[in-house]
Amino acid sequence: MEENGGTYRLDDQVGYLMRLANQRHSALFQEVVPWDLTPTQFAALMKLAELGECSQNELGRRTAMDVATIKGVVERLRKKGLVDVDSDPKDKRRAVLSIAKGSIAAIPELMEVGRKISSLTLSPLSAAEQKSFLKLLKKLG
Numbered sequence: 001m002e003e004n005g006g007t008y009r010l011d012d013q014v015g016y017l018m019r020l021a022n023q024r025h026s027a028l029f030q031e032v033v034p035w036d037l038t039p040t041q042f043a044a045l046m047k048l049a050e051l052g053e054c055s056q057n058e059l060g061r062r063t064a065m066d067v068a069t070i071k072g073v074v075e076r077l078r079k080k081g082l083v084d085v086d087s088d089p090k091d092k093r094r095a096v097l098s099i100a101k102g103s104i105a106a107i108p109e110l111m112e113v114g115r116k117i118s119s120l121t122l123s124p125l126s127a128a129e130q131k132s133f134l135k136l137l138k139k140l141g
Contacts, residue, residue, distance in 0.1 A: 032117050042110070044073045047062050053097065082099070085097055
């Protein structure tokens, strides 16, 4: 089959290659991350640690998760004792999220785990390739 005058090969398509890279990253993630966290839970927790405190909607926006997804992620993190959910004293309809007090000390360890996962994921690339790859991914995002 021809595509724009050339042969279409699945093995050369960006979506397919990104999916393979994501599958590799996900497998490495599951081997390393503690507390049975999913990648979306990890992302929400790390962004919340970065922000300090925020609304559920803001956390969803900052992690590129829709309303339903961030709601489920926050609820699972709350059940694991990693996130506290409180009412905003200024607006009782608004939930304010923060890292659970008992989990704050684990954040540096989780950041190190995140760095390790990134390092393992990028390990087939040279340092220069890693830098270029991340720069290009940011352009796509």
